[in-house]
Amino acid sequence: MGFMTIDGQRVEFTNEPNVLTVIRNAEIDIPTLCYHSELSIYGACRLCTVEDDRGKTFASCAEPPRDGMVIYTNTPRLMRYRRTILELLLAAHDRDCTTCVKSGECHLLELAHRMGVDRIRFKNREAKYPIDESSPAIVRNPNKCILCGDCVRMCDNVQSVNAIDFAYRGTSTLVTPAFNKTIAQTNCVNCGQCRVVCPTGAISIKTNIDEVWDALADPNTIVVAQVAPAVRVALGDKFGIPKGENVMGKLVNALHRLGFHEVYDTTYGADLTVIEEAEELLERISSGAKGPLFTSCCPAWVKFCETRYPELADNISTCRSPQQMFGAVIREYYRNPEINQGKKLVSVSIMPCTAKKEEILRPESMTNGRQDVDYVLTTTEVASMIRKSGIRFENIDGESTDMPFGIGSGGGVIFGVTGGVTEAVLRRLQTGHSRVEMDRIRTSGVRGDDGLKELTFDYMGKEIRAAVVNGLGNADKLIKRIQSGEVSYDFVEVMACRRGCIMGGGQPVGAGPRTRKARAKGLYDTDVNMQIKKSNENPMVLALYEGLLKGKTHQLLHRNLGSTEN
Amino acid sequence: MKPTMLDQSYYETANEIISRYPLEEKSLIPIIQDIQATYRYLPPDLLDYVAKKIGITETKAYSVASFYENFSFEQKGKYVLKICDGTACHVRKSTPVLQYLRQELGLSETKQTTDDLMFTVEVVSCLGACGLAPAMMVNEQVHPKMTPEKAAELLKELRAKEEEGRNDDQN
Numbered sequence: 001m002g003f004m005t006i007d008g009q010r011v012e013f014t015n016e017p018n019v020l021t022v023i024r025n026a027e028i029d030i031p032t033l034c035y036h037s038e039l040s041i042y043g044a045c046r047l048c049t050v051e052d053d054r055g056k057t058f059a060s061c062a063e064p065p066r067d068g069m070v071i072y073t074n075t076p077r078l079m080r081y082r083r084t085i086l087e088l089l090l091a092a093h094d095r096d097c098t099t100c101v102k103s104g105e106c107h108l109l110e111l112a113h114r115m116g117v118d119r120i121r122f123k124n125r126e127a128k129y130p131i132d133e134s135s136p137a138i139v140r141n142p143n144k145c146i147l148c149g150d151c152v153r154m155c156d157n158v159q160s161v162n163a164i165d166f167a168y169r170g171t172s173t174l175v176t177p178a179f180n181k182t183i184a185q186t187n188c189v190n191c192g193q194c195r196v197v198c199p200t201g202a203i204s205i206k207t208n209i210d211e212v213w214d215a216l217a218d219p220n221t222i223v224v225a226q227v228a229p230a231v232r233v234a235l236g237d238k239f240g241i242p243k244g245e246n247v248m249g250k251l252v253n254a255l256h257r258l259g260f261h262e263v264y265d266t267t268y269g270a271d272l273t274v275i276e277e278a279e280e281l282l283e284r285i286s287s288g289a290k291g292p293l294f295t296s297c298c299p300a301w302v303k304f305c306e307t308r309y310p311e312l313a314d315n316i317s318t319c320r321s322p323q324q325m326f327g328a329v330i331r332e333y334y335r336n337p338e339i340n341q342g343k344k345l346v347s348v349s350i351m352p353c354t355a356k357k358e359e360i361l362r363p364e365s366m367t368n369g370r371q372d373v374d375y376v377l378t379t380t381e382v383a384s385m386i387r388k389s390g391i392r393f394e395n396i397d398g399e400s401t402d403m404p405f406g407i408g409s410g411g412g413v414i415f416g417v418t419g420g421v422t423e424a425v426l427r428r429l430q431t432g433h434s435r436v437e438m439d440r441i442r443t444s445g446v447r448g449d450d451g452l453k454e455l456t457f458d459y460m461g462k463e464i465r466a467a468v469v470n471g472l473g474n475a476d477k478l479i480k481r482i483q484s485g486e487v488s489y490d491f492v493e494v495m496a497c498r499r500g501c502i503m504g505g506g507q508p509v510g511a512g513p514r515t516r517k518a519r520a521k522g523l524y525d526t527d528v529n530m531q532i533k534k535s536n537e538n539p540m541v542l543a544l545y546e547g548l549l550k551g552k553t554h555q556l557l558h559r560n561l562g563s564t565e566n
Numbered sequence: 567m568k569p570t571m572l573d574q575s576y577y578e579t580a581n582e583i584i585s586r587y588p589l590e591e592k593s594l595i596p597i598i599q600d601i602q603a604t605y606r607y608l609p610p611d612l613l614d615y616v617a618k619k620i621g622i623t624e625t626k627a628y629s630v631a632s633f634y635e636n637f638s639f640e641q642k643g644k645y646v647l648k649i650c651d652g653t654a655c656h657v658r659k660s661t662p663v664l665q666y667l668r669q670e671l672g673l674s675e676t677k678q679t680t681d682d683l684m685f686t687v688e689v690v691s692c693l694g695a696c697g698l699a700p701a702m703m704v705n706e707q708v709h710p711k712m713t714p715e716k717a718a719e720l721l722k723e724l725r726a727k728e729e730e731g732r733n734d735d736q737n
Contacts, residue, residue, distance in 0.1 A: 178624045
């Protein structure tokens with residue numbers, strides 16, 4: 001608590017962690033490349049350097065605020081420093097900016113423009129590192145890496161995975177897996193959070209855009225899409241639409257225009273998941289099985305658990321994720337010759353997530369050994385396809401999703417935000433569906449931003465204990481507490497990304513606190529406006545159980561554990 | 567990338583070394599120093615093994631081990647020849663000594679160890695023996711005021727010593 005003077009302005013501060021935050025709160029956008037409020041402070045880029053009244057310079061990110069400080073943020077000396085720093089970074093950077101995937105949203109390029117870097121006095125280092133395309137989710141191009149360490153700290157501090165880290169020293173320093181392994185050879189869980197914080201094109205999404213264009217152009221295919229809940233509240237970011245606005249209608253229209261024959265809603269798949277998972281939970285509880293039931297919707301979490309805690313693999317729900325349940329149902333539905341018209345089905349899912357690209361390849365999620373979903377496109381990739389097509393997304397009208405899989409429940413929609421799966425399962429277990437009962441669930445502690453939420457609820461006179469955790473680092477801590485016997489639960493929802501799928505690795509980047517909030521609100525508002533709140537009251541889902549799924553629920557909706565065949 | 571599977575004895579040795587230190591992050595460097603002292607290099611599989619034992623990731627251990635020039639993931643020769651190329655040694659002609667040794671042993675900047683794992687030739691920045699420039703070390707022994715001729719003599723001695731050792735073994 002105190003006052004400081006920033007560029008002649010008197011500014012009050014309270015409990016800000018560093019001078020940088022005080023400066024930004026005073027509406028001065030001081031440049032940074034290595035500072036993220038949720039990661040540990042690294043102080044490497046030095047762009048946030050400021051000067052005090054005695055001419056001392058220091059990095060404002062690593063300096064605690066003190067009462068009476070007098071700070072200058074834009075002296076000629078500081079501007080010269082910043083320019084030189086950027087010139088040096090650019091000299092060590094592969095500057096094929098015109099063809100770079102990050103073009104248009106590169107933070108390094110933006111700062112170079114802002115700081116007026118119009119020439120570079122240093123010789124460019126020659127590109128020499130191979131590009132790692134081994135992962136189904138991300139591509140790593142070390143030639144564009146500026147060693148800010150954001151990805152390293154994200155992977156380690158927040159996700160506790162630590163697949164990549166700095167190696168070697170001096171000019172040879174590199175962000176890499178140990179022993180120069182490829183990403184695919186590491187314990188990387190494909191969450192894509194490294195790509196979200198990467199300021200340049202050093203880590204990008206492994207794209208499947210070309211394959212999808214080819215399928216759309218092929219007259220012998222039927223191309224269908226399923227769209228995950230979290231996509232609809234983030235895609236608008238790319239087209240100047242207010243943050244968090246639900247653009248599902250426009251997206252359906254745009255996808256039809258791009259040539260998708262049918263567009264379905266993954267919310268439908270989520271409803272299937274709720275029904276199956278609630279069933280499994282009740283069976284588990286009545287059979288007195290040991291340990292909690294972990295959700296299986298998040299493939300990054302599933303891989304994390306399998307590699308880090310193989311002893312808990314049996315506690316992960318046998319349910320497929322919504323994408324995979326729905327993928328299997330779509331594939332089965334199109335086997336009917338009347339429906340496929342003798343054409344080949346290409347099933348595309350549109351996801352906020354890079355790990356979903358790996359999930360479709362997992363043998364235990366295949367049906368009869370065949371991949372159900374052919375391609376996963378992230379929100380970012382769909383935005384670039386729409387742009388390429390020239391469709392004026394912001395101006396087009398909304399359309400509704402196609403039948404018979406176009407109807408979802410509110411419970412399914414909120415899957416995209418942390419706590420959503422649990423809330424949907426609670427709704428399923430609740431017998432009534434009055435507003436009062438829905439409100440009781442809503443305020444049970446299941447909603448909100450926290451990394452760990454705990455709640456208990458009553459089911460037929462029995463108390464069920466649940467935990468909702470997001471961010472793999474938080475999950476890791478929780479598991480340690482569960483294993484030590486300190487806490488115990490019946491049901492644990494885990495989402496690998498902080499705040500859930502709305503902040504997934506395939507979403508448009510640059511989402512700060514306001515955008516995060518708006519995306520969560522976007523999904524909750526969508527739920528409010530849906531007539532059907534409970535997954536088990538979705539009439540189309542119930543019809544499916546009576547029809548296509550009869551005798552096949554296990555084959556189509558659950559993972560084939562213990563065997564890679566069937 | 568990784569060499570063939572290590573013999574079980576390597577893990578037993580590693581266990582013995584690990585047992586000298588508390589199982590925590592900061593024991594990494596002393597443990598891998600001891601391993602390197604035993605084997606004259608740090609077998610990559612042992613790095614992963616040590617990391618798991620002390621509760622850190624392999625990536626983090628590699629980050630530390632690759633930072634220090636002193637750790638080597640490749641096997642080194644029985645005799646490690648360190649030629650100093652600090653300022654004093656350089657101006658007093660360390661380069662011809664280095665060139666001679668590399669040529670004689672068929673080594674280069676990228677290939678530092680002979681195939682028979684007998685000799686490793688490394689360039690170091692300063693041995694702290696500038697008064698003896700140009701200086702060179704053979705394992706722990708410092709050799710002052712080197713010339714290519716003296717280096718030739720030294721190699722001859724080392725090879726003779728090896729030959730003798732082999733004959734002793736046979737007899």
